[in-house]
Amino acid sequence: MTQYTQADVDMADRHIAQGERHIAQQEELITRLRVQAHSTQEAENLLALFNSTMVEHRAHRAAIIEALEARQAT
Structure with a gap:
């Protein structure tokens, strides 16, 4: 099991902001x-990739x- 710290939350916040x-x-x-x-096709494709990556960052x-929170509850 990975042991996360506040530093990991902070890094995720930076990735989301970026x-x-x-x-x-x-x-x-x-x-x-x-x-x-x-033409905007390539730019729109890249935007879609950025948006899907953002979903992953937020989920992470x-x-x-x-x-x-689970670790603090125990």
Whole structure:
């Protein structure tokens, strides 16, 4: 069993914050590409990947917190 610490929660929080910045930047890029009448397919594919990665980051953070709370309850 993995022993998580608050440092693991903090790292997950940093990953989530960084992911949110990447998503915002990618959305801005897609908007600029559309305004300039460029293809957005690749940028949209990357945005979808960022979003699915964000789901994984949030799930991992939740699992860390759950493990910490379970350990504290015992």
